[in-house]
Amino acid sequence: MLRTLLTSLALALGLVAFTASAAEPTPQALPSREERLESLARLWGQVRYRHPALAYKNLDWDAALVAAIPRVESAKDRAAYAAAVQDMLEELKDPTTRILRPDEQQEGSQKGPSAPVRELRSWEAKDVLVLDLRAVKDPAVMATLRGKPEELRPDISKAKAVIVDLRARGLESNAVWSMSTALGRLLPYLLSEELQVPGERTVFHSGFRPQSLGGTSGGYTTSFLTTAGEEISPKGDGKARPVIFLLDDKSYLDARALTMKAQGLAQLVTEGRLDDGAVVETTQVELGAGLTASVRLSELGIPMRADAVLPKRARSDKDETLQKALDLAKKPAKKGKAAREAELPPARWQADRKYEDMLYPSREYRLLALFRAWNVIHFFYPYKHLLTRDWDGALTTFLPKFEKAKDAAEYALAVAELSTLVQDGHTNLRGHPELEKRGITGVNAPFEAMELDGVAVVMNVWNAEAAPGLVRGHVIDTIDGKPVAERMKALEPYVTASHPVHLRHRLLAKALAGPEGSQATLGVHDAGGQTKQVRFTRSIQSLQKPKQGEPYRMLADNTGYVDLTRLQTSEVAAMFEKFKGTRAIIFDMRGYPNGTAWTIAPYLNTRKARHAAVFERNVVSAAETNGRYKFIQELPKADVPLYRGRTVMLIDERAISQSEHTGLFFEAANGTTFIGSPSAGANGDITDMVLPGGISMIFTGHDVRHVDGRQLQRVGLRPQLYVRPTLQGIQAGKDEVLDKALEYLKGNSAAVAGDSFR
Known part of the structure; x- marks a missing residue:
């Protein structure tokens, strides 16, 4: 509980500091209300489908969005905007997923490291070896660590303690990665016993798992993908000695170093804020107004806890962080212990909530519908590259349609209109009574019709009793007294298909469809021009094809x-x-x-x-x-x-x-x-x-x-x-x-x- 309160306090202070930081870039204009909502939708989707917590924790991510929407809309400045988004992210209770501070967004913004870079090997207090991996910027140093790391073994054996400097502030990203590579070569010489490094796990969606169909032949799954861990054997003298890693808020914390800490084989001293975002995969989402959100994409089964946390400091001659490490180096090495990985819960798939009682959802839940639909198609629709209608711009286009829907019918029709952007004969809607009332969903007529030579023609009658007097070749003129072409035209904004001919076929079928058990009257004429009225009944049973001998x-x-x-x-x-x-x-x-x-x-x-x-x-x-x-x-x-x-x-x-x-x-x-x-x-x-x-x-x-x-x-x-x-x-x-x-x-x-x- 105390850690949660301290984390929340730190985040709150970070947001206050955001507006006052001297490192803040030139102020950027606050995006429009619509732009803020669109950014919120994209961030919400990144978390929903990529953050590991959503695959097993009982979190109401929908409610977090619904609560954030009015606050994001009403934000008058960047601080209020940032606070509204951060509060939504707080639902995850994950310090890695957060609004970044300005200095965290600017790689290499400082002229140099906060402490001067030393030689790769130097000594402090005569018997404490300092290995400054920032020196890998020198190609010769990198060549040594990459090709001949055993050259460091004699010095490590002489040392009473070893300090490894992994501070990365002021370094280019390629140098930070080089430090990580160098650490991997060096680390076996720091070990006194076997190191069991756990694997990292991420959410893995193979297609989009059906939410209400009860499974399909597609085999779409959601699971955790866990990388294999590794076992690292010691290559040194086997003697236990204090090992201290120096880190800052720009460091890439290697999982192997974190495992050494968890196993009692190393200590961590951090300069400035550092959480396990330094060791797991993350992505960033731009929100406008100079705001960026970081989103966790993976997790480890070992905790991130520093032995000492010092304030982030500007460059100076005195290196307090190194001094703290030297103080820790005076203490005798602890006996190693088995690194117990946290028992990470297994994936527990849960279907999204339908909110079936919300036939006319509140405005925030209507926007949830838009945001959810947009993200699912954005991430999972395999033919998005074939669409000629702009799905990427659908958030902009449909925000007002979903917001202004004044009743259940307008809401359902907004969803139907949105679905037509997915130009695919498989795209169908069901489940809302207003869709059925308007023929967008429903039971097909007990006969089959096609559009030929510009008119609707009966091709087959599946159940003569359900449509008495209707025969193959009848031309359909009207349905319930209105021209069938007029009915098809009215459905055009709400029906989609893969190409124009199939679209006409679907429009005709839906023009003739309706609720189970309902009846309708056709006005038809035959080849001789004779007209008549035919009453038919819609039912699932009537769609069964008649058995007329062998097929x-x-x-x-x-x-x-x-x-x-x-x-x-x-x-x-x-x-x-x-x-x-x-x-x-x-x-x-x-x-x-x-x-x-x-x-x-x-x-x-x-x-x-x-x-x-x-x-x-x-x-x-x-x-x-x-x-x-x-x-x-x-x-x-x-x-x-x-x-x-x-x-x-x-x-x-x-x-x-x-x-x-x-x-x-x-x-x-x-x-x-x-x-x-x-x-x-x-x-x-x-x-x-x-x-x-x-x-x-x-x-x-x-x-x-x-x-x-x-x-x-x-x-x-x-x-x-x-x-x-x-x-x-x-x-x-x-x-x-x-x-x-x-x-x-x-x-x-x-x-x-x-x-x-x-």
């Missing part, structure tokens, strides 16, 4: 046909047995499959291909904020007979995600030809985030590419032979895409790349 059948010219939207994995073997003597198979992938690609691919792998697709997902850790974990997915193997006939796949914008992945499998296995129009261009196992109001935002978690590295996302599978159904053909009962495939297989149709969205 595969023989066509003319010894050609097999497979409806992959209906084929089950249990039927694959029988299907290939039936088609083993055919000249070709047409796989109809105009919809969504049932996980059959993994079973079918071994039958098609005449190329003896090993791999099917390239995967990448974002990695967020201490070392990376935009790193990628990349792997090549292998084609499944099975002891089955190969099918050596020709294969084609029928595709259009209804083919999405697993449908497109099926295409990647078939393409790699035997070079299957694609016929139709481009698929949806949205692939990669989904994940989701949750936002206040019970909103779940689903998005793509993997970047998936063709096995040769070609882009699939926002492009889709591109047909070698482009063909699009027409209204006239549908109303005449034709399947023009299937007809074109049959013509192609007869050898009567040229394959033409269809790589434009028509």
Whole structure:
């Protein structure tokens, strides 16, 4: 308790000193309210996804942000701004994560060290050896320590005590790192027994772990990544003697030296403030107005406690810090003890809170929603580089939209509008009643429609009882008395997709969707111009496709046909047995499959291909904020007979995600030809985030590419032979895409790349 109070007092005094310090740089203007909030959002996200405490401690980081927002907004000067941010960081109870003082932000701002640099080896009080590692600035000294550190052994053996000077104030960063390297070479000669140095651990996000989906096929995880510790054996005379390390507030404190302290083999004397931020990984976040926050990224299982702390001093002839070390050197060396590492708790993943009761959150919680959504996409969305809408600027654009939302509906719509910046057919929202009321979420109609020749056309009716009188080929004019085109237009600000054709398809589907059990009335006309009203009911049960015989059948010219939207994995073997003597198979992938690609691919792998697709997902850790974990997915193997006939796949914008992945499998296995129009261009196992109001935002978690590295996302599978159904053909009962495939297989149709969205 006393240490916590003293730490808080020191931080408070540091913030007061911030405004009065003589070392303070030229004053900078206080950023605008909006700019301060944006900086706060970025800092909050760095802590949320990279600070180790958030992976196991029961901290209410949301509440810390909510409390900070009004104070950051109302700050009239830099001191008030700094205090507001610092108070938010206090929730972590981590002295390393804090607002930096001005002098801490200015590397090499002093003309030189506070104490003169000595020779590498010098003697004090006749028998105390001082090793000044600041001398590594001399290449000859560095060469000695790097290549022949054993040359120091005779002097160390003669010494009653050894003082190692690691003070770094006034030195360039490369010199500080050279000192650390030199210490590593020197340290075995200072030891009298084995040194067990613990590893350092950091939070490691491999993709974004789903918050409410109950797991997905993506395998996204959050864990601790712990580096292996090391065992250092003594190389000296084995005699125990006092070893004192001199440090200051610019020192890089090597974990090995800190372990020596913990094991009773060394003492620490610090000049000015020093915490374990000197030994762990940190990052800095610029806040404007000359303010910078330091954020811890790693932790060790050993404490940082100095034996003596002296005030930071300007350069002078008298070196009080060295004198303090000499006083400590007079005491006999303590017997070494096993360094007991602190028992760091294991990672304990907790989903973000949904705040489901906050259908209309307070302004601060609405901003929490914005900040959380922005950071999740910023850190974890794998296709951010493909977005043409400005996600980096979304904080600026959407701050007023979230702030000014006057009720639950406007808040939910602000979230929906924000989601459209993630141009991806996987991007979906659910969980808020206002989204369902407006058709942004809900249950699809019991029939399938497509936009052909500029009109909405019924393609399939899944449940005739739920939509009596509706048939394939009907043109949809109105829904509940309003033009369907008008309804689609109203949804445009709130619906997104990977490319324009799939966006139109999604808009049409959502224009026809609604709550479970709800009813709606369509105004339709047929090929003869006859109009009528059709009443339909929405329900999950009505979306089940009717069973109309086997999902595969023989066509003319010894050609097999497979409806992959209906084929089950249990039927694959029988299907290939039936088609083993055919000249070709047409796989109809105009919809969504049932996980059959993994079973079918071994039958098609005449190329003896090993791999099917390239995967990448974002990695967020201490070392990376935009790193990628990349792997090549292998084609499944099975002891089955190969099918050596020709294969084609029928595709259009209804083919999405697993449908497109099926295409990647078939393409790699035997070079299957694609016929139709481009698929949806949205692939990669989904994940989701949750936002206040019970909103779940689903998005793509993997970047998936063709096995040769070609882009699939926002492009889709591109047909070698482009063909699009027409209204006239549908109303005449034709399947023009299937007809074109049959013509192609007869050898009567040229394959033409269809790589434009028509």
